[in-house]
């Protein structure tokens with residue numbers, strides 16, 4: 001074979017190889033570009049810092065935005081697109097504290113918009129049971145009917161809302177599946193000292209209302225009509241019989257009665273959500289903060305180290321002995337930083353020594369339950385609600 005025909009066949013092979021390479025990446029041009037050796041895969045450190053951290057300077061925080069545009073760093077060869085596989089790989093939840101009433105956990109690898117979605121769903125969309133209708137048969141106390149009803153509405157009810165249905169709009173069909181009935185009948189008899197009425201005096205009526213509806217009093221029916229129509233006792237529902245229903249806290253003051261005063265009423269609780277009224281919100285608060293990061297930009301030693309330690313009100317800095325009678329400040333508990341900025345307040349020299357930052361995709365989430373559901377269950381319910389919303393959007397678009 002002549003040298004020119006050899007050259008031709010070589011160039012054909014190279015062309016074929018390039019074509020194969022392109023075909024291999026035909027589903028992802030970006031993947032192909034990223035596979036080239038000359039393309040860097042990491043951002044330079046200063047851009048990496050701005051992308052992943054909020055810088056909390058003395059005057060104002062900087063770089064608070066999250067860069068979601070997929071082509072933001074394309075010119076630098078870095079793929080910034082939102083990918084499910086990346087999310088699956090990086091997303092983590094670490095529980096730091098769990099009690100009956102509250103939970104603190106870290107959500108790592110998540111966008112602020114999603115963290116905020118969970119917070120908002122927790123406050124206003126996870127349902128609970130709360131007292132909605134109050135039938136007052138007698139109230140001779142000083143507290144007005146509407147004020148008393150409002151106080152009753154705010155009592156957290158210990159009942160799993162997942163076992164109940166939402167009431168119909170008219171609220172006429174009240175049965176064992178959508179209504180919980182409580183009765184309160186207290187009297188301070190003449191000659192007795194003043195008495196305090198507390199939430200423990202609310203008695204659950206598993207068989208439904210006992211008050212006769214006014215329009216039914218005159219009916220000739222053998223069984224007088226009440227305000228509910230239960231077909232069975234709520235105690236016969238296994239999940240309820242194992243966890244009897246009642247106020248979560250038994251010492252909430254409802255009213256004070258003087259001698260000769262009396263309250264007799266029935267309170268009906270139904271399922272609802274916090275965006276209708278705060279009484280249905282399952283959390284006293286749900287909040288998050290980004291993970292603090294405190295970085296010493298230079299060694300802070302001896303008297304300055306002691307001064308820095310004294311400045312921090314939460315005792316975040318420790319002092320270590322580095323020999324020859326010298327001491328150096330170290331960051332011991334960065335998670336405790338409240339961002340009070342005391343450590344950088346005394347002038348530019350301190351700002352040059354210490355950098356206060358927040359990690360943009362690491363959230364310290366705290367949920368305080370009002371008591372209807374355990375805090376960890378509240379979060380899983382919020383996840384289910386967000387999932388349902390996403391499915392609805394997908395269904396609408398498909």
Ligand code: SF4
Pocket residue numbers: 294311312313314315316336337338339340341342343344356
């Ligand atoms: S900002 Fe406040 S809490 Fe945080 S390290 Fe500085 S002094 Fe301590």
